[in-house]
Structure formats: C-alpha cells, structure tokens
Amino acid sequence: MSNWKEKLLKIDPYVPGEQPIGKHIIKLNANENPYPPSPKALEALQNFSPAQLRLYPNSSALKLKRAVAEHFHLDEKQVFVANGSDEVIAFAFMACFCSPKPILFPDITYSFYTVWCALFHTPYETIALNEQFQIDVNDYAKENGGIILPNPNAPTGTALTKQALIQLLEQNQSSVVIIDEAYVDFGAYSAVELLEKYENLLIVQTFSKSRSLAGMRVGMALGSETLIQTIDAVKNSYNSYTMDSVAIEVASASIADEAYFQKTCQKIIATREKTAQELKKMGFFVFPSQSNFLFVTHNTVPANEIFEALKKENIFIRYFNLPRIQNHLRITIGTEEEMDILLKHIKKIIS
Ligand SMILES: *Cc1c(COP(=O)(O)O)cnc(C)c1O
Numbered sequence: 351m352s353n354w355k356e357k358l359l360k361i362d363p364y365v366p367g368e369q370p371i372g373k374h375i376i377k378l379n380a381n382e383n384p385y386p387p388s389p390k391a392l393e394a395l396q397n398f399s400p401a402q403l404r405l406y407p408n409s410s411a412l413k414l415k416r417a418v419a420e421h422f423h424l425d426e427k428q429v430f431v432a433n434g435s436d437e438v439i440a441f442a443f444m445a446c447f448c449s450p451k452p453i454l455f456p457d458i459t460y461s462f463y464t465v466w467c468a469l470f471h472t473p474y475e476t477i478a479l480n481e482q483f484q485i486d487v488n489d490y491a492k493e494n495g496g497i498i499l500p501n502p503n504a505p506t507g508t509a510l511t512k513q514a515l516i517q518l519l520e521q522n523q524s525s526v527v528i529i530d531e532a533y534v535d536f537g538a539y540s541a542v543e544l545l546e547k548y549e550n551l552l553i554v555q556t557f558s559k560s561r562s563l564a565g566m567r568v569g570m571a572l573g574s575e576t577l578i579q580t581i582d583a584v585k586n587s588y589n590s591y592t593m594d595s596v597a598i599e600v601a602s603a604s605i606a607d608e609a610y611f612q613k614t615c616q617k618i619i620a621t622r623e624k625t626a627q628e629l630k631k632m633g634f635f636v637f638p639s640q641s642n643f644l645f646v647t648h649n650t651v652p653a654n655e656i657f658e659a660l661k662k663e664n665i666f667i668r669y670f671n672l673p674r675i676q677n678h679l680r681i682t683i684g685t686e687e688e689m690d691i692l693l694k695h696i697k698k699i700i701s
Contacts, residue, residue: 361465361468361469362465362468363465364461364462364465365461366380367379367380367381367666367668368666370664370666372664374664375664375665375666376664376665376666376684376688376691376692377666377682377684378643378665378666378667378668378681378682378683378684378688378692379666379667379668379680379682380564380668380682381504381533381559381641381642381643381682382558382559382562382564382682383559383560383561383562383564383614383618383642384618384683384684384685384688385562385614385617385618385685386562387561387562387563387566387600387604388561388562388603388604388607388610388611389607389610390603390604390606390607390610391561391563391600391601391603391604391607393603394599394600394602394603394604395596395599395600397599398595398596398599398600402595403595403596405595406591407591407593407594407595407598408598409586409590409591410582411431411592411593411598412426413598413599413602414431414568414593414597414598414601414602414605415429415430415431416602417601417602417605417606418431418570418572418605420606421605421606421608422542422572424542424545424572425575427575427578427579428545428572428573428574428575428578429570429571429572429578430570430571430572430573430578430581430582430585431568431569431570431571431593431601432569432570432585432592432593433567433568433569433592433593433597434556434558434567434568434569435530435532435554435555435556435558435569435570435571436462436569437567437569437592438554438556438569438570438571438581439462439466439498439528439530439554439569440466440469440470441581441584441585441588442526442528442552442554442571442581443466443467443470443472444470444584445577445580445581445583445584446496446526446528446552446577446580446581447470447472447495447496447526448495449495449496449525450473450495451473451493451494451495451525452473452474452475452494452495453467453472453473453474453475453494453495453496453497453498453525454474454475454476454477454490454492454494454496454497454498455474455476455477455497455498455499456476456477456478456479456485456499456503457476457477457478457479457673457674458479458483458503458505458506458672458674458675459499459500459503459504460500460504460530460532461670461672463498472495473495475494477489477490479503479506479674483506483508483637483645484503484506484508485499485503485508485510485514487510487514487515487517487518487521488517490518490521490522491521491522494522494525495525496525496526496527496528497518497522497525497526497527497528498527498528498530499528499529499530500529500530500531500532500533501515501529501530501531501534501538501539501541502533502534502536502538502639502640502641504532504533504641504643505643505645505668505670505675505678505680506637506645507533507637507638507639507640507641507643507644507645507680508637508638508639508640508645509534509537509538509539509640509641510538510539511539512539512541515529515539515541515544516544519544519547519548519550519551522550523548523550525550526550526551526552526577527548527550527551527552528552528553528554529541529551529552529553529554530554531553531554531555532554532555532556532558532559533559533560533640533641533642533643534555535559535560535611535615536559536560536615536618536619536622536639536640536641536642537619537640537641538640538641540553541553542572545572545573545574549573549574549576549577550574550577551573551574552571552572552573552577552581553571553572553573554569554570554571554572555569555570555571555572556568556569556570557569557570557601557604557605559642560611560614560615560642561601561604561605561611562614563600563601563604566596566597566600566601567597568593568597568600568601618642618683621683621684621685621686621689622639622642622643622644622683624686624689625644625681625683625689625692625693626639626644628693629644629646629693629696632648632693632696632697632700633648633649633650633700634646634647634648634649635647635648635649642682642683643680643681643682643683644680644681644683645678645679645680646678646679646680646681647677647678647679648677648700650700651699651700652677653669653676653677653678653679654669654671654676655699656679656696656699656700657669657679659695659699660692660695660696660699663695665691665692665695667679667680667681667682667692668680668681668682
C-alpha cells in the first residue's frame, strides 16, 4: 500500500528576505523603499469607504488598468494587473512558456524563476553571467521556449542598455521575452517604447519598490493585446478577482502622482551613489548599480561575517549562500540616516 504523503507536491519554495519585527531595526534586506507611499495614495486609502467591501471588485481592475495605460501612453488592452509582480510573472509563466523547449534566464538572477519552473514543470536552462557578472545578450541567441530576465538584474543591480535589449529582441522573435523591470525606475532604460515594435515582448513592473507599496501587493504587465489577452485568460481560469478594491484605489492614485515618484526615486539614487563611494573607500568592490540596492564584496573580510555582525547590531542586509556569490552582499538603499549608521558599523566590523 502506498502512503498518501507520496502523492503530495515536493517543492523547494522561494525564500524571501527576513521580515524581523522590532522597533530599532534597520531593514535593508528586501529592497523595500525607505520612504512612505505617495500622499495621494494615502489619501485614496483614507477616502475608501469600507462599506464597499460588501461587493466584489471589478474583475479586471479596470480603473487601475486605465491609470497604468495613461501613465505609459498605452491602450488599456495592453495592460494586465495583479497582486504583486510575483503573481503577474506566475500567470505569465503559465500563459507564455508552454513550449517543451527550455526557457532561458541568467544563472545569477531572481531566484523565484527556478521555483516557478519547478511549480509549472517548465524546462529551463541557465546562462552564466560573464566574468563581470553582466548579462551578454549574445549568449541568448539559441533555440528556446522563452526568455526571462530582470533589467536591472537582481541581485547584481547592473542593467542592460537599450542597444542590448534591441539586439535580444531582434535575435529572438519565435518566443516570448519577459523583461522584469522591478528596479527600472532607479536609473535603467525601460523597454516600454519597444512594445510598439515587438509583439512578443512582455514587460513586468511592480508598485513594491519605486512606489513604496510592497505591503499592498500590486504588479503589472505591459505587452501586446495578444499577450495580455492570454495572461488575462489564465487569470480568469484561476481566480476571477485577484486584486482587491482597496489596492485598486490606492495603486491608481499612486501611479498618477508623478512628482512624488520622481522625487523619491532621485533621493534613493543620490543616496546609492554616496553609499557606493563610501564603501569603495573601505575596500569593497561595488558593482555598478542602476537599482535601489548595491551588490558588494570586500577584499579581505568574508561576506557572511559582515552579514552576521550587522545582524547583531539589528541591521539586516541580504546574504545568498549560492554558487559564485558566496562572498557577496546585497544592501538595499535606505534613508541617508540609515546608510550613515550602516557605514559606521561596517567600518567597525572590517577594522
Ligand atoms: C521584488 C521583485 C519582484 C516582485 O515584486 P512584487 O512585490 O511581487 O511585485 C519581481 N522581480 C524581481 C526581480 C524583484 O526583485
């Protein structure tokens, strides 16, 4: 007789950064935004009438789709929204990666991709980053069932140029290319304008990082009508109402507030550059970053020692015990004050 437990799913899930609770912690481990959401978003939250929760939300979150379409100068039929870009990408995997050929993504990248491959039985092949830990699009010129890569890449923070993205799309027209632009607002080139030319391009963005709404869970995909229709069909075959009424209101107000968005992104970029300079002075190699985090390695002190010592001081950064990056650390950019405290402690630890 076989055991019922043998019939259960066996999977190694994605492990997000720790969410420690406590007042005096400095949290630089999940690439969250140190600044609050737009005041317009907070106002929308306050104006939300709880009695409305009696009703189902609009099943396609039309209000938010329209706000997103307007922001990017796209048609609302080119927009898909769901509970965070993780959910958007999961739907996109189901909708776009149905070939028996392997999909391609970098060996060092967002570690959720391999988890979705396991969950959806998607064959995959990883492509090694070059010696400088950068994506070389020439390495993706081969038969595949699809391509997914973050731009800027995570956890390295380094971005591809417009030229490289065009080359990638030119050489790959027989499968879907997903560009995960979770960090694009911190200084990288966004491929949105390329949607006009490439119908097999899907761009995924999130409200979690540059719009300070990680706790609200809002993500979006931008693409051709054909791609969006297919992803919508998957969503409607799985859960008709992914986005709740509150998130629809808050996110719609957030994306309309361009001034606040620009101001906070610029502040983070300035703090990133300053922090990078200070870390270099202390003997760190700092990868060029166009994201809201820095990927670093020290020339003498092992990464895990720095990680553990900072944790004792209630400062949380990210350490990945993975091949090729065992001696590296990923540090989210916090406020100026948080980074000053971090730098002070790092100076002590490495001396
Ligand atoms: C943070 C992140 C996401 C997911 O963000 P959501 O909070 O689910 O919107 C997706 N891709 C990358 C590369 C990320 O870093």
